[in-house]
Amino acid sequence: MKGLKIAIVVLGFLFLGTNVLSGSAAGQKSVLKVGFITVGPVNDWGYNYAHEQGRKYLQSALPGQVETTIVEKIPESAEVERVMEKMIANGVRLIFPTSYGYFEPTLRVAHRHPNVVFECCGRVVPDNIKNIATYTPKIYEPMYVTGIVAGRMTKKNNIGFIIGHPVPLIIQDINAFTLGLRSVNPNAKVHVVCTNSWSDPPTEAEAAKGLIESGVDVLTMHLDSPITVVDTAEKYGVMTVGYHADLKQRAPKGWLTGEMWNWGPLYVAITKSVLKHTWKPGNYRYGMKDGYCKLSSFGSIVPAKVQLEALKAVSNLQDRSLVVFKGPLTDRDGKERIAKGKIADLQTLETMNWLVPGVEGVLDKH
Amino acid sequence: MVSGHWQKLRRAALYTLGSLTAVLIAFLITAVFLLLVGRNPIEVYIGIYQGAFGDSFSFSETLVAATPIMLCGLGVAIAQWLGMMNVGVEGQLYLGAIGATYVALNCHFTHSWQLLPLMLVGAAICGGFWSFIPAILRVTIGVSEVITTLLMNYIALLLVEFLIHGPWEDPNNVSWPQTAAFPAIAELPHLFATRVHLGIVFGIGIALLFAFLLPTTKIGFISRVIGSNPDAAEYAHYKVKRYQVWAMIISGAVAALAGFSQVSAIEGRLRSGLSPGYGYTGFLACWLARHNPIAIVIVSILIGGLLSGADSLQLSAKLPFATVNILQGMIFFCLLATEQYINKLTSKSNIESNTESPKVLRSEA
Amino acid sequence: MNIELSEFLIAVAAGMVRSATPVLYATLGEIITERSGILNVGLEGIMLVGAFTGVAITYQTHSVGLGLVAAMIAGLLLGLFHALLAIYFQANQVGVGIAMTIFGTGLSAYLGMDYVGKQINTLGTFKLPLLSDIPVIGPIFFSHDILVYATFILVPLIAFIINRTRLGLTLRAVGEEPRSAAAAGINVELTRYIATACGAALAGLGGAYLSLAYAQGWSENITAGRGWIAVGLVLFASWNPFRALIGAYLFGGAISLQLRLQAAGLDVSPYLLGMLPYVLVILVLSISTARRKNAPSSVPTALGLPYIPQV
CATH class of the missing domain: 3.40.50.2300 (Response regulator)
Structure with missing residues (x-):
């Protein structure tokens, strides 16, 4: 019977907590929430690390205007759809799925959420899709x-x-x-x-x-x-x-x-264009002259x-x-x-x- | 009879309460760890709960994650009931995906009701074939199916990579290794306008089917005899080997349904990274549920919640993914540690559940 | 690149010895553990924690030796924990092993976050005098590092201890007939604790070999399934250390061969080549099992069973 009591207390506690948290979620509106998703750990001193550096650069370059989140170690499978959906539910309006294999799931999520902007690293987006752009430097x-x-x-x-x-x-x-x-x-x-x-x-x-x-x-x-x-x-x-x-x-x-890579300035440029409503879909490739x-x-x-x-x-x-x-x-x-x-x-x-x-x-x- | 039912109910209630207590202990231990690394455990746990069961959307995502785990767990259980340890459900899942993909891309139909059943059959045949190999090696020459099923997971994964980088590569879009997209009619129906799909109905249906068949039918009875005492079954002139081979085939076929539903309902094509270890998670779900089909359904949903809560944790609490692994490990440790106590509380005999794993190891040369 | 076939084969064989060593340590450890009747399928998690601990301690102390010792201690502690759950709590041992893998993956990834990319001292290679001058054998076996050489002693040593000594007899008795062993005055539980701890310590060392000698640093999930392979190789080896050596070399040899075939420009899909180690192990296992079909089973009778003392 002790177990039951504990269980009831815990459950009650959990429900209470849920309400408190969802209450605080509303409120901030003027800030653009930006989400990044990486396939590997962000401390790998490699591909994912470079993107994390870019995110940090973006956060510090536009203080007060953006709020960035990164979710790491998401496999290039159906899992990433869930992560994107949750980001959107959390108010994220600009998403960077940074791995090539995220493209197909992104197409599906983007279709469901026409108001969210997706910036895919690499791949080619068809002309008729209005809320996805692809970007990558010509490495x-x-x-x-x-x-x-x-x-x-x-x-x-x-x-x-x-x-x-x-x-x-x-x-x-x-x-x-x-x-x-x-x-x-x-x-x-x-x-x-x-x-x-x-x-x-x-x-x-x-x-x-x-x-x-x-x-x-x-x-x-x-x-x-x-x-x-x-x-x-x-x-x-x-x-x-x-x-x-x-x-x-x-x-x-x-x-x-x-x-x-030099993602930071690129992420700032993209985010600024979203903030100023000048963002356009398309496939963007940047050469060495662009510095990315x-x-x-x-x-x-x-x-x-x-x-x-x-x-x-x-x-x-x-x-x-x-x-x-x-x-x-x-x-x-x-x-x-x-x-x-x-x-x-x-x-x-x-x-x-x-x-x-x-x-x-x-x-x-x- | 009435008291028997009461007894059963009491046992189930005690078992549930005991498990809850175990989970609670795990949360407490992990809380200490979280405090040590400077995080607020309450916040973290609310985050996980919120992400897993907080609202209808989260719950639907939990079910999506639970579906392949459930099917894989049931696959493991079917083999286990006849004393075969199938560690290869991950590979059978991939083979199921391969079979379904072959049908989806090569059979030209006009209606879903023609194509989908054929995809299902294609998946089941491939998955069943993949588990047939270790089964036949086991019953004819006595090679441990534990090692063969395990190693064949790696082969299956490489087979998918080979196909999508080579012969099955999308001829129209070779910018990423994957097959061509399936026709629209190859998509498994979704439920309630969410990502939840028919796969979960398969899972629950199969669980109910076996929950009903095992205790009531003759095949179920023979299976239980073989599973609990193969020597006695042999003595009673049951065709033990034939039963075991079929159990493995069905086991692989059920796991293959997980692959079929993933490619059909979620991905819409064959790609690598289809399963982030659903097979292994399913194996664990099966063991935690002590091979009970109904319990596998429930445990899978809980594990699905933990997986789905994990990314919310990253989003809201900004904790790395590893935290969830630690918590998961702790929960399983605590559940396993308390299992014997709960068994003692609920019944007199407490060896039963533990004798199943080693029997498999013991019977081979 | 025109290299002689003999040179190529020697290089493949030398790579085989290196690739096999981490798996061999874990396999040997698991043989000791399983001989006592405890099944520990959580080697993957233990190797990961060992690999991380090795790097962390080496980084802090600049001593590879201390790193290796620490990795063994980490493995030992996890082994004790496994034994505690398996023996005291009589928990399902397969379940505990899987939980250990998940836990070890998470723990090593969490604690290891600050150690990714850290440059550390690594285990140096040195040629064994005289032995390394032997043609063919020398470059294959005697131009590696201390941990490789240690396996040459460890394999016969463990086989000798298990089969020829009183200690080994105790170990086997506990794994085969725990109740009779207890009746003969052996402390079954203590023996199992020690065997599991020692086995896990070797697995931790195998993990540290990956990070300290091989990859020369920590990265998440560095084992990439090698712990599971080791669990499989124990069955392959029928709990015999010499056969474990053969199994590990077979596996390591296939990895080494396929990488070098690629380097030599063989025009076959790398994915088909990648299947080689797994297919080879299944094939050899099937053939050897078929040949020994009527030999008595070598499985420890009480493997994986909880020990319940008679009252």
């Missing part, structure tokens, strides 16, 4: 530049590229990197290993070790976190090109450079000459005198993919499933 541009650096620095002409899954975004990156690499070093090759997971550090370490043993002297990666590959490379005296975060301090001997993606610092082993060459490429990309995916481009089987003089359009980029010559590995799907 393949700095990828091209880091390819140049790797091409100048490699002695064995073999580069290892560790990836999670062979999706178009990553294939873009591999191709851009290889194009940059071979623009200065036509004999160099890129060897791709896929770990079948965005985050599995022990397997990443073994993949790195395997690549090193088979004769690569530069490693790069497209994973949720670059840390394991960078650390493993440093341990075995191999150079690395990083991603997501500047890890120069971590790998003083082997660090070359890397690609980084950049090179991380050069490692001390990179000679000034190579650094200058890389920076030259950056400025060429910025003034569009250099375009990464510009024809003629053939895939590694010799088939023409982008005709002479043509520049790859959004659809070509977002559905890229072919590899340029110089890439070796298991990615070929067709």
Whole structure:
């Protein structure tokens, strides 16, 4: 009977609490509530961490005007629909689902809530949908530049590229990197290993070790976190090109450079447009000239000459005198993919499933 | 008879109260942890409750989360009743999704009532096949189904990845690994204009069906004999192996319904990350419910609430997801720790529930 | 990249030894635990807490040795907790194991938040003198780290203790016939507490191997299912440490092989290659079980059963 009493007290307590909480939920109106959703932990020093930094930047840049929330570790499945619905029920009016795989659930939620604005990272939204926009920096541009650096620095002409899954975004990156690499070093090759997971550090370490043993002297990666590959490379005296975060301090001997996101200013720009009611749907891609993606610092082993060459490429990309995916481009089987003089359009980029010559590995799907 | 019913009722009431007390203890222990890390436990718990059962929308989301857990839990239970431990419901869920997807994308019908049953059959066949392999290995050469079902989960997951990155990739939109979208008629009906779908009806229906069949039919009787004492069943010339293989097939088929309803009602296509471990959660739900079909339904809804409350926790209390894992673990610890006491209170024999797991391990070479 | 086939195979085998080691520790630990009659399927959670504790203590003290010891202690404590629930509370052991996995995942993720990305000292590799000079065998087995070498001693040692010593006899008696053991004056419960704690300590060490030697840092869910694999490998091994070694090497070898086949440019879907470890273990298990079909069962008779002393 004691149990019953306790149970009644607890239940009563819970109901009371519910009322108190729902009472306090109303009230604040002038503030724009902004919600972020990440697929992994926000402290991964990688992809999700970068978005969290962006959110913090947004919160501090527009004090009093926005209230931001982040929900982490939401799988790219039906779960994310629930999270978005709850955000909306909590008054969130601008949602950033930051992972590519959230797109389909977002389409469904957006359909149900025409008054809420959704900003998807990547993917292509059809024209008839009025409350979704997609955004992403062209991270393949700095990828091209880091390819140049790797091409100048490699002695064995073999580069290892560790990836999670062979999706178009990553294939873009591999191709851009290889194009940059071979623009200065036509004999160099890129060897791709896929770990079948965005985050599995022990397997990443073994993949790195395997690549090193088979004769690569530069490693790069497209994973949720670059840390394991960078650390493993440093341990075995191999150079690395990083991603997501500047890890120069971590790998003083082997660090070359890397690609980084700069979400903060982009999130401020988007949020401002929503606040001013100037926001428009569409598919937005930002090059290096916009400053939302950049090179991380050069490692001390990179000679000034190579650094200058890389920076030259950056400025060429910025003034569009250099375009990464510009024809003629053939895939590694010799088939023409982008005709002479043509520049790859959004659809070509977002559905890229072919590899340029110089890439070796298991990615070929067709 | 009347006193027997009274006895039953009293037992059920005591069991419920005991479980509630256990949960309360878990909340208290976690409260200490929360206080230690500087959070207000009351606020946190209200957040979870609010997110899980606070209003009709939250409750509907709890049911959505509970559906696959329920079906997986029932799948585990069906095998367990005949002494087979099916740790592979996660994989069977994925195979069910594969089967349903194949039908949805390749069979061209004009009406839902033609396509949906066929998708269901496709899912059940694939899921049943996936659990048939470990079953047949077990009864013919004695390979432990525990390890084979477990390992086949990983294979199933990779199989889905292979299909969506390769042969089944959406030909019109290859920007993300997934199959083409299903036709509109392949969508399982939703209930009450929420995301709750027919899957939960399957779950409750199957639970009721077995709750009725097990104690009343001859097959149910034989199953209970095999489950509690396979040697005696063998001695009584029951076809133990045949029963066990069929139990595994049905078990896999039921778990496959979870995959079918997820792709059909929720996703509308096959993608990776379809299940964030529903199979494993279902396994736990089955054990907490002590393989009782009706109890599995209730436990699944409670666990669904905990999962669904978790993201509200992140939203309102700004606590990381791990907090929910800690609380969940604590609740299960406390429930398991108090189980024997409750058993002692409610009945004389207290070994019964604990002898089921090891029997499986013991019977193989 | 043109490397000799022999070089390739040696590299694969060396990778096999590394990949197998964390799983092997957990498997060996679980063999000890299960031999005493306690079933601990919560290795995944224990390995995670071990992996985290190893990193946290190494970061605080700058000593990998202390980190490893701390990981073992963390595993030991969780093992004691498991034993407490299984023995004193007579809780369902499978259930406790699953709860342990969930709890360990949450606890390590919560406490580990501040340690993600922290740079730590890691377990160094060193070649064993003389032994590492042996062709083929040397680079495969004797150019790793202390924890790998320790398994070469630990496997025969555990087998010897279980099969040949009085201690092992006690352990087996408790796992097979607890009541007879009690009648012979053995403290069944104490033996089980110790066995579970030791087993979990080894699992904690296996977790620490992942974070301190392999990935060189903490990240959430670093085990990625390896604890479950270890539970499976115990069945594969029929509670025999030598067979555990074979099982773990089989599994590790398949992982190592598939990653290196990719690096060598083999044109097969990585997902099909990824199935290799699991398919291989099922196949080998089926073949070996079929061959030993009439051999007596090696399962500890009292495994997973609560021990209720006769009154």
